Each structure stands twice: as C-alpha cells, then as structure tokens.
Amino acid sequence: MADPDTIPEDVAAAELALGLLDGEERGAALRRVLAEPGFAARVEWWRLRFAALFDLWPEHAAPPHLAARIEASLDGPTSAKASRFAWPALAAITSAIAASLLLFVMVRPEPTVPVSQPIPVARATSVLVAMLGDAKSPVAAVYDPANGALRVAAGPGVPDARVAQLWVIGGDGVPHSLGLLSSRPTALAPKGVDRGRIAPGATLAISVEPLGGSPTGLPTGPVVATGVVARV
Amino acid sequence: MTITHLNADAARAHLSEVLLRTGQEDRDAFRELYSLTSAKLFGITHRICGNAQAAEDVLHEVYLTIWKRAGAWEPGRASPITWLATIARNRAIDWQRAQGVRRTSPLDDAPDIADPGEGAEAGMLASESSRELIECLDGLEPQQRDAIRTAFFDGITYAELAIKRAVPLGTMKSWVRRGLARLKDCLDG
Numbered sequence: 279m280a281d282p283d284t285i286p287e288d289v290a291a292a293e294l295a296l297g298l299l300d301g302e303e304r305g306a307a308l309r310r311v312l313a314e315p316g317f318a319a320r321v322e323w324w325r326l327r328f329a330a331l332f333d334l335w336p337e338h339a340a341p342p343h344l345a346a347r348i349e350a351s352l353d354g355p356t357s358a359k360a361s362r363f364a365w366p367a368l369a370a371i372t373s374a375i376a377a378s379l380l381l382f383v384m385v386r387p388e389p390t391v392p393v394s395q396p397i398p399v400a401r402a403t404s405v406l407v408a409m410l411g412d413a414k415s416p417v418a419a420v421y422d423p424a425n426g427a428l429r430v431a432a433g434p435g436v437p438d439a440r441v442a443q444l445w446v447i448g449g450d451g452v453p454h455s456l457g458l459l460s461s462r463p464t465a466l467a468p469k470g471v472d473r474g475r476i477a478p479g480a481t482l483a484i485s486v487e488p489l490g491g492s493p494t495g496l497p498t499g500p501v502v503a504t505g506v507v508a509r510v
Numbered sequence: 511m512t513i514t515h516l517n518a519d520a521a522r523a524h525l526s527e528v529l530l531r532t533g534q535e536d537r538d539a540f541r542e543l544y545s546l547t548s549a550k551l552f553g554i555t556h557r558i559c560g561n562a563q564a565a566e567d568v569l570h571e572v573y574l575t576i577w578k579r580a581g582a583w584e585p586g587r588a589s590p591i592t593w594l595a596t597i598a599r600n601r602a603i604d605w606q607r608a609q610g611v612r613r614t615s616p617l618d619d620a621p622d623i624a625d626p627g628e629g630a631e632a633g634m635l636a637s638e639s640s641r642e643l644i645e646c647l648d649g650l651e652p653q654q655r656d657a658i659r660t661a662f663f664d665g666i667t668y669a670e671l672a673i674k675r676a677v678p679l680g681t682m683k684s685w686v687r688r689g690l691a692r693l694k695d696c697l698d699g
Contacts, residue, residue: 287695289687293690298686300667300669316659329592330642330644331556331640332591337552337553338549340549340569347570349537352574440632449599457661470578471581473584474578479607
C-alpha cells in the first residue's frame with residue numbers, strides 16, 4: 279500500500295484512466311477527480327492517449343442476427359432484452375444493501391406525498407439505487423430507467439450560500455452534473471445523455487458548490503458523499 | 511504513407527458525419543454506423559467479456575447507448591472511433607466486474623493483440639497520436655509494456671494483473687507505475 283501522496287499526479291491519473299484500480303483505491307481516485315479539476319483533466323488526457331491502442335485491437339465480426347435485434351430495440355425498453363441481459367452476479371451484499379435502501383427511500387418519501395401505492399414487485403427489478411455517504415447519514419438515490427426519474431433523499435447540510443450538487447461518474451471517469459439538491463427530497467429528470475450514464479457500477483457523488491451550481495461544469499467544491507449505483 | 515493518411519482522414523471524416531447523423535436519430539445513419547464499426551466494437555467486447563454470448567449482449571447495450579448518446583459526441587474532443595470504442599470497452603469492463611469473477615487466465619479463443627509495428631495497419635484508425643503512444647510504449651522495459659498493454663486490452667486491474675503474471679501486487683504496481691512515469695516523459699518529450 280503505497281502512500282498516494284508519493285505517487286506523481288500523472289501516474290495516479292494514468293492508473294485511473296487505464297482502469298487499474300479497484301475497491302477503495304478506485305473510490306479514492308474518483309473522489310480526487312471530483313475534488314480536483316486539474317486531476318480530472320489529467321485523467322481525460324491519459325484516457326485519450328491510451329485510446330490510441332484501440333488502433334491495434336483486432337476486429338471480430340459480430341453475429342449476423344445481432345443487427346436486427348439491436349434495431350428492433352431502438353424504440354424503447356425491450357422486455358426481451360431486459361430478460362436476456364441480466365447482470366447475474368452482483369455481489370449478494372450489494373443487492374442486500376440496495377434492497378434495504380429502496381425500502382429506506384420508500385418508507386421515507388417526501389412528506390407531502392402520501393404513499394399508498396407500493397411499487398409493484400415487477401418494477402423493482404429494473405430500478406437502480408445508490409447510497410451516498412456513510413451509514414450514519416446516507417443520502418439514498420433511486421433511479422427508474424423506465425421513466426427517467428431520479429429521486430434523491432434530502433441532501434446533506436451545506437453552509438449558507440452554498441448548494442449540494444449531484445454528479446454521475448461513469449466509465450469515462452468524468453463527472454457529469456445531474457442537478458442540484460436541497461434539504462428536502464428532490465426529484466430530478468436527467469437529460470437523455472446522462473440517463474445512459476446512470477448504470478450499474480457508475481459512481482454518484484455530491485459536491486458543495488456556489489449557489490446555482492458549479493460554474494465550471496466540473497465539481498469545484500469538496501465532495502461530501504459518494505456511492506456506487508447498483509441494480510436492485 | 512501519404513495514401514494511408516488520405517484514406518484514414520477520409521474514413522474518419524465519413525465516420526464523423528455518420529455519427530453526427532446518428533445523433534439526429536437518423537436510422538439509416540445508425541445502420542451504416544453499425545456496419546462500419548460493429549466488427550471493431552465486437553472485437554473489444556468479445557475479448558474483455560471472454561465469451562460470445564456476453565459479448566453480444568454487451569454489444570447490444572453499447573449500440574443502444576450510442577443511439578441515445580450520439581447527440582452528445584463532440585467532434586473536437588475525441589475521434590469518432592475513440593468515442594465509440596471507449597463506450598464499448600467501458601461497458602464490457604462494467605459487465606466483467608459485475609460478474610464478481612476475476613479473470614486471470616487467457617481466453618482460449620482470444621486472438622493475440624498484434625505487436626506494435628506489425629499491427630498498425632492502414633485504415634481509418636491510423637493516426638499520429640497512436641504512433642507516438644505505441645513508439646513510447648515500445649521504449650519501456652518488456653514487463654512494464656506488457657502490464658500496461660494487458661491492462662488495456664484485457665480490462666483488468668492491478669490485482670488481476672499480479673495474479674496473471676504471478677508476481678506480488680506491490681511488484682506489479684511498481685512495474686506499472688515506473689512504466690507510466692516513463693511513458694509520460696516520452697510523450698512529453
């Protein structure tokens with residue numbers, strides 16, 4: 279376990295860009311991406327550099343039937359695809375946490391909205407959840423790909439004249455804003471591009487920003503909570 | 511070489527145009543994009559996923575993502591094939607890691623990735639920046655180069671690399687870190 283401080287910034291950025299890190303090391307590097315725009319830029323630089331290796335990647339003809347299958351599914355959620363495209367082995371513990379989170383969110387709705395309609399079981403399989411922060415004061419986020427709604431529990435407390443901003447970091451390692459949170463539960467409707475980024479394994483993070491949100495398009499303030507998206 | 515460049519530039523310009531039209535939800539463009547790129551992207555998902563069925567399912571998801579996100583591609587930022595290939599690699603890695611299984615043995619049917627030099631064939635992908643990276647990788651010690659290339663092409667982590675090469679994790683990390691530092695110097699030089 280080398281001390282991260284002793285690793286040159288560029289080497290640390292390259293490690294993340296190449297996908298060498300896992301577990302807590304990856305989490306720490308992603309938090310650094312969020313907290314340091316300069317580091318985020320180095321990760322992006324490396325990512326584009328390593329992309330040169332795609333030139334060497336041998337081609338392999340896709341099965342002939344696949345084109346039609348893909349095209350048939352362009353118009354919307356396809357039940358055929360959903361059933362075939364299972365992500366079978368999410369660690370049991372993740373699922374358990376995710377399931378309890380869903381419960382947590384369901385039993386702590388916005389106070390103004392009566393919860394008389396339980397979510398049908400069939401729907402729950404397609405819902406994605408993330409728990410941001412620690413176990414003591416988690417911020418739960420539930421995303422329903424079917425309608426694009428992202429519900430987030432009350433955001434963390436922030437100083438006056440500051441606001442909590444929610445980000446998604448997918449495979450590209452770059453934070454993309456999903457919107458601003460408040461001290462009450464928030465319903466966000468991410469843009470089409472960002473919807474695709476909220477996928478199992480992606481990281482959600484909350485940073486503290488000036489009112490109106492980050493002026494740069496990347497997090498500028500401290501990151502106060504992160505969590506990984508999992509399928510329930 | 512000049513002809514190669516011209517062909518590469520023309521192919522890249524054409525692919526850019528097809529991707530832009532795909533971003534406007536043009537289905538004909540999407541079909542053409544698929545026929546131009548599916549062999550490359552399937553090569554990526556197939557190698558990383560390690561089996562044809564998973565590679566096919568991941569490729570399906572990749573093209574759905576491309577269909578939804580093509581409008582967000584910024585022509586100045588990454589070449590079209592880089593953008594597409596990155597989506598495929600990331601999705602395949604997400605899938606592989608969601609399996610919770612460490613893949614440390616080589617795939618039976620995965621072709622070897624060509625060595626630098628012989629693999630940099632003409633085509634839409636040849637570019638100055640890729641030659642530069644490949645030359646700089648070539649300048650590294652063999653262990654360093656092998657580890658970095660394997661991490662890229664197999665989509666695996668330090669821990670998996672260490673097992674695959676049967677060296678302690680710390681050793682693998684220091685090989686790679688020294689290699690990355692030298693790579694940076696070479697690219698800056």
